[in-house]
Amino acid sequence: MAVLALKDPVVGAAVVHGLTTQEATERLQRFGPNVLPQPKPPLILSIFLHQFRSPLIYILLIAAAVSLVVSEPEDAVFIGIVLLVNGVIGSVQEYSAGRAAMALRNLEQPRATVIRDGQTREIESRLLVPDDIVLLEAGGRVPADLMLIEANDLLCDESLLTGESLPVRKSVEHPSTDTAGSKAARAFAGTLIIRGRATGVVVATGLATEIGAIAAEIGKASVSQPPLMIRLSRFSTVIAWTVGAASLVLIGFGLLRGLPWNDLFLMSVGLAVSAIPEGLPIAISIALAISMRRMAKHNVIVRRMPAVESLGSCTMIATDKTGTLTLNELTVTDIRLPDGTDLLLDAHANLDACEIRGSQMDPEEARARAERLLRAASLPNEGSLINDQAGWAGIGDTVDVALLAAAHKGGLTHDKVRKAYPLLSRIPYEPDLKFAASFHQAGEGVGIFVKGAAETLIDMADRMDVAGHAVLIDRGRLLAQKEEMAARGLRVLAFAEGEIRSDGEQNFGRHHLVDLVFLGFAGMQDPVRPEVPRAIRDAWAAGVEVAMLTGDDPRTAEAIARQAGLEFGTDQVTTGDAVRQAEAAGENQLDELTRRTRIYARVAPAQKLSIVLSMARNGHFVAVTGDGVNDAPALKHAHVGVAMGRKGTEVAKESADIVVTDDNFASIVSGIREGRTAYSNIRKVILMLAATGAAEMLLFLLAIPLGLPMPLLPVQLLWLNLVTNGIQDVALAGEKPEGDELSRPPRRPKEPIFDRLMIRRIIQSMLVIGVGGFVLFYWLLAQGYELSQARNLLLLLFVMFENAQTLACRSERQSIFRMSVLGNPALIGCVVVAQAVHIAAMYVPWLRDTLELAPISLLEWACMLLAASSLIIVSELDKAFAQKPFATRQSA
Numbered sequence: 001m002a003v004l005a006l007k008d009p010v011v012g013a014a015v016v017h018g019l020t021t022q023e024a025t026e027r028l029q030r031f032g033p034n035v036l037p038q039p040k041p042p043l044i045l046s047i048f049l050h051q052f053r054s055p056l057i058y059i060l061l062i063a064a065a066v067s068l069v070v071s072e073p074e075d076a077v078f079i080g081i082v083l084l085v086n087g088v089i090g091s092v093q094e095y096s097a098g099r100a101a102m103a104l105r106n107l108e109q110p111r112a113t114v115i116r117d118g119q120t121r122e123i124e125s126r127l128l129v130p131d132d133i134v135l136l137e138a139g140g141r142v143p144a145d146l147m148l149i150e151a152n153d154l155l156c157d158e159s160l161l162t163g164e165s166l167p168v169r170k171s172v173e174h175p176s177t178d179t180a181g182s183k184a185a186r187a188f189a190g191t192l193i194i195r196g197r198a199t200g201v202v203v204a205t206g207l208a209t210e211i212g213a214i215a216a217e218i219g220k221a222s223v224s225q226p227p228l229m230i231r232l233s234r235f236s237t238v239i240a241w242t243v244g245a246a247s248l249v250l251i252g253f254g255l256l257r258g259l260p261w262n263d264l265f266l267m268s269v270g271l272a273v274s275a276i277p278e279g280l281p282i283a284i285s286i287a288l289a290i291s292m293r294r295m296a297k298h299n300v301i302v303r304r305m306p307a308v309e310s311l312g313s314c315t316m317i318a319t320d321k322t323g324t325l326t327l328n329e330l331t332v333t334d335i336r337l338p339d340g341t342d343l344l345l346d347a348h349a350n351l352d353a354c355e356i357r358g359s360q361m362d363p364e365e366a367r368a369r370a371e372r373l374l375r376a377a378s379l380p381n382e383g384s385l386i387n388d389q390a391g392w393a394g395i396g397d398t399v400d401v402a403l404l405a406a407a408h409k410g411g412l413t414h415d416k417v418r419k420a421y422p423l424l425s426r427i428p429y430e431p432d433l434k435f436a437a438s439f440h441q442a443g444e445g446v447g448i449f450v451k452g453a454a455e456t457l458i459d460m461a462d463r464m465d466v467a468g469h470a471v472l473i474d475r476g477r478l479l480a481q482k483e484e485m486a487a488r489g490l491r492v493l494a495f496a497e498g499e500i501r502s503d504g505e506q507n508f509g510r511h512h513l514v515d516l517v518f519l520g521f522a523g524m525q526d527p528v529r530p531e532v533p534r535a536i537r538d539a540w541a542a543g544v545e546v547a548m549l550t551g552d553d554p555r556t557a558e559a560i561a562r563q564a565g566l567e568f569g570t571d572q573v574t575t576g577d578a579v580r581q582a583e584a585a586g587e588n589q590l591d592e593l594t595r596r597t598r599i600y601a602r603v604a605p606a607q608k609l610s611i612v613l614s615m616a617r618n619g620h621f622v623a624v625t626g627d628g629v630n631d632a633p634a635l636k637h638a639h640v641g642v643a644m645g646r647k648g649t650e651v652a653k654e655s656a657d658i659v660v661t662d663d664n665f666a667s668i669v670s671g672i673r674e675g676r677t678a679y680s681n682i683r684k685v686i687l688m689l690a691a692t693g694a695a696e697m698l699l700f701l702l703a704i705p706l707g708l709p710m711p712l713l714p715v716q717l718l719w720l721n722l723v724t725n726g727i728q729d730v731a732l733a734g735e736k737p738e739g740d741e742l743s744r745p746p747r748r749p750k751e752p753i754f755d756r757l758m759i760r761r762i763i764q765s766m767l768v769i770g771v772g773g774f775v776l777f778y779w780l781l782a783q784g785y786e787l788s789q790a791r792n793l794l795l796l797l798f799v800m801f802e803n804a805q806t807l808a809c810r811s812e813r814q815s816i817f818r819m820s821v822l823g824n825p826a827l828i829g830c831v832v833v834a835q836a837v838h839i840a841a842m843y844v845p846w847l848r849d850t851l852e853l854a855p856i857s858l859l860e861w862a863c864m865l866l867a868a869s870s871l872i873i874v875s876e877l878d879k880a881f882a883q884k885p886f887a888t889r890q891s892a
Contacts, residue, residue, distance in 0.1 A: 018115030018133040027129035034128040034144050034205035036212060052083070081722075112143035132202040138195050138396060142187045145209045146200030148172050153196035153428070155397060156187055159322055161210055162551050162604075167194045167398060195382075195397040214632050235686070235753045246697055253705045284682055287733035291678035298670035299662040301645070307657030309682065310640035312675020314544060314623035315746045316615055317668065318608075318634070321550035321557065323627040323644055325564045325665060326526040330398040332377075332406035334490060334523035335370050336481050338464040338474075343370050345409055347527035351385075351392050354409040367410050372465060373519040374410040376495040377403040378417045379449040380426065380438035385414060397429075399493070402524050403451070421447060425508040435460075439508040445499045448512060454482040454494040454521060461496050461518035470517050482521060489559020490523030525560070533565035535666035540567075542672060543745040547598045547615075549608055551576075554601035561599050568598045576602040583610055590614045608634040621746075625660075625668065627652055642668055669742070676741040680812075685729045687758055688809045691765035692725065692802050698770030703777065709787055711777050716795050719841075719851055724802035727834045731827040732806055738814065757812060757882075764878060765808075768871045769801045776867070788852050792842075793860060795853070799838045800868035803831045808875035815876055 019027070052061075061083070110125040115133040125143035128134070134146055142156070154170040171184055187193075187200055189209040206212055291308045295301070302308050322328050327347065335343040335356075343366050346354035358366040383400030385408065386393050394401030404414050421440035429436035435452025450457060458478050463470040485492045496516040536546055546566060550557050554575055561568065574597045582590040594614040603611070608624075612634045615622045624634045627644035632655040635641030643656035644663040653659050660667045696717060703711045712720070754762075773794055780790035806827065807816055821828060841847040842855045 017118040019129070019131055020117055024116060024127070024129050024132065027131070028127060031129055032206060033126040035126045036206065048088075110141065110143060113137075128202055128205055130202050130205065134200050134202060136187065136193050136198040136200065138193050138197070140193050142189055142191050142193065144189050144202045145204035146187045147203045148185050148187060148198050148200045150199040151196065152198065154187075154198045155194040155196060157192040157194050157398070158188065159328075159551070161188060161191065161214075170196075170198065195400075238754065239690075242697075246701060250700065250704055257704075257707065284685070284733070286730050287678050287681045287685065290681075290734050291674045294677075295658075295671050295674045298674070299645075299660060299664060299667045300671040300674075301659045301661055302657070303653075303659060304657045307640050309675055309679045310621070311623060311642070311658060311668070311671045312673075312677070312679050312741075313747060314621045314640060314672065314675075316620040316622045317539060317544060317546045318612055318615060318622055318624045318638070319546060319548055319665070320626040320631055321548055321552060321560055322526060323663065324625050325532050325548065326528055326560060328526060328627075330402045330491075330524050331527050332402050332522045332524050333527055334485065335373060335406075335520060336485060336523065337369065337373070337466075337520040338478060338481075338518060339466045340481070341369060345406055347530075351387075351405055351408045356410055370410050371412065372497065373495050373522070374407040374412050375417060375421075376449040376497050376519055377451055377493075377522060378407040378412055378414055379421055379423075379440060379447075380436045380451050381414070382428070399524070403493075403522070406522065425506070427508075427510065435513075437510075437513060439512070441502070442499065444502060446502050446508070448498040448500065448516065450496045450498075450513060450516065451493055454479070454492055457494040457496045457516070458518060460513050461516040463515075464518040465520070473518055478518065485521060485523045487555070488523070489556040490525050493522050493524065495519040495522070525556075528560060528563045529663075529665060531664060531666040533563075535664075535669045536565040538666075538669045538742060539672070542669070542742040544672065545598070545620075547600065549600040549603050549611060551603060552601060554599075557599055557601035566598065572597055573599040573601065576600070576604050576607055579603065579607050579611065583607075587614070587617070591617050594618060606633070609637055612638050623668070625665070627663070631655075642671075673737065673741045676744070677735075677737045679747075680738070680741070681733050681735050683753065683758065683812070684735065684809045685733050686753060687761055687812075688729060688732060688802075688805050689725055690754075690758075691762045692769065692798075692805055694762055694766040695769030695773070695801070696720075696798070698766050699773045699777075702770065702774040708778065708781065711773070711794060712791055712798075713852065716791065716851055720795060720798055720802070723837050723841075724799055724806075724834050727837075728802070728806040728827065728830045731824065731830040732809060734826060735810060735824050738811060761812075761875070761878070764874055765805055765871060768874055769798070769805070772801070772867060772870065773798060789854065791852065792854050793856065793864065795851075796838065796856065796861070797864045797867060799835065800864050801871055803834060804868045804871040806831060808872055813879065813882070815879055816872070817876070 111122050112125045112128055113120060113122050113135040114128070115121075115135070116123075120135065128144045132144075134143060136142060136146075136154070148154070148170055149172060151170050151172050155167040156170055157167050169184070170187060186203075187198065188211070189204075190211050204210075204212075285305070288305045288308045292302045292305065295308065319325060331347045332345055333347055335345065337343070341358065343356050343358045345356050355363045356366040356370055357363060358369065361369070381400045381403055383394060383396030383404050385401065385404050386395065392405070394404065407414065407417070421442055423438060423440055424446060425439040427433070427435075427437040429452070433452070434456045435450055437448060437450040440447045440449065450460065458473070458475050461473055464473045464478065482492050482494070496518050498513070498516040500512055539546055548557065548561050548564075548566060550560075552560075554573060558573060574593060578593065579590070579600065582593045590610065591614050594611055595618050600607075600611060608626075608631065612622050612624055616639065621639045623640045623642055624631070624638040625642040625644070626632075626635055631643075632652050635643060635652060635655040640658060641656035642658045642660060643652040645653070645659045645661035646663045658671065660671075696712075699711050703709070776797055777790055777794050780793060781787070785793075810816055810819055810824065810827070841851060842853045848854065
């Protein structure tokens, strides 16, 4: 990576010979390869150790250590097994996600044409070094930052850097006037050559390029945390404080009762094991992994697992325009004939399936009406269209390609038209001329065909075409038509034709461009993707706001936004200049601006990041979409970055959390649905684990102060969590969408996991399970049961309670009796397996002795099942009560 300032013009022998191979090798060793640094994949060991960075895990590790100190190795072994299983599963999931991210890289090395040792040769772009002489031509990408030393009609598409969809004209400037080289005299790495040819000298490679500067910015640590991580961090803190407080209460009561320290340690271990949902990391990983697979079916590839839920949590989508809402292809969408007839052209990628449509006329009539104009668009044209296995593609200036595509839709293929009208001479387009013209053999005469700026061609014509007849031109009327089209955000081009006698003259020129017939206008734009309006409506229905950020002109931005279905007022449109002024005035002023603005035009790349951070300060969880290098910083630092997979740059993909492989905005809405499903399933798992853990804690807090022995041994508590939670929570994490995910409002950004509904359900379950278990334990001891027998039946009851709790948690709103059993057959199977495994443990000698279990009678099992079913009854009553006010509100 290097940067070089030119001292003198590089001409003559330097251009002819370029660097020698030895010089290039030495510079490559000095400056390094012309690539952006790739992040090293983490080692599997570091991924494994990362799984243990959680307050919940820390407490379990302390519990295991205490067990070893008090000579209870069985507890320590069981805790160790659970932690090991958690670590292995989490590591596999994270490693797989990393491998999927690596697969997104483009393995094809870009190449560059250079002059070395006096010969033109093609090399890998990564081997370029400062002072290399590079040759550029239309259709290729600039391999490094170049100072142009020769340029012939060079146009570059710099939208991936600037967001501006219009190509930029490049020219050579004398270094003595600007040694650093103005932007007009420089070609930047990664930009696309639209038209022309050029020669340039490499002045920057790698991180020293414009793209490299952006890469350095995105290399910084993200300032945003995924919403799930924020909520889980709060959840972990609540659990840690609760367990700590309960432990102190137990120790206090134990000291008052005169219990030995050994027993107090055991009770602390039992409380920690019962209260801490050690199966939560596994269940979260499974829920996110399942949603990742479901998202992949909707062309949404998740590169970082927490981004699954982040997308579902977003309350604002800040979307780029070019290539995201639009096709990123300049396309002729409207034709206006001088008599006021409007014709519309389909904006599909498959040109053969497109047609021209007009009001109250069939497609054939519409084609006939547009034929003269389209012929004038096709002939003074230096572009070309090709159709291969990848589909239609254009070579040359984007305007020329768009006009050829329009002519093709009208049945006028370029080859056919050129054969019918052999070219005699051409006047190329120049910005100063504002037109291009060509002269063709047309029967016995010479046909003149002109395209260019409306005002210029209107002045050249004295007649206009009305229904096939040339009538006196009405310049005021034509100018009004042009202004009306421009007001709709269209880029307007005009066309005219004429004819002169063929008298052997070969000196065709501008003096012949008089007394022409004006044929009409073509309106061009980067059209909105057909699926975008519906997707934006779905997003609004889901309570997700959409803001558009673009480098284009405000008038164009407003027109595209309306076509995309965005709803906004005039006071909700702003420009980069206004953003810059607000930034200068301070964060509060910028936050006030972004609070109301929904359309941002003429926005610079650095401003996108400022806008996204401001949206976050305003309380939004922000999802940013984009495909260009200029989008990368915002993609990196948003709550969730969504890159386009087809036309997105590698820098954008590497910066994003999610890649949409079909560049379809609608896929993002499908991803939001799956993200909300993932979070809903995580809530179900947390509800199940927290409720059962709280119930076990309540059991201890009731038994110890009232003078009863420890209800369950630490090893029994760990077995209970392993055989029920460890099996059932994984299946519960795989529940399918309930169907109303996009009809619910988004969660408030500051909404905790423990909202009112979850707290109420936890308290209900805690009372039913904890109090029910305590009553059973107390009654059994009062009836003369031995302590081991009472614990045996109590443990069975808790297994059944947790089976019932799992079924009750399948939905927070719907009755389990209205949900299909086959909707989650894995869950039903896990409930049966959990029950079977526990019963089997009563008969396996080493497990029976370790857990202090014993076989039970069928009558005892039936009684425990009847008692456990009370939990489902309470849950169903609560759901029915909660739904009544909701139904009343809906009917009202």
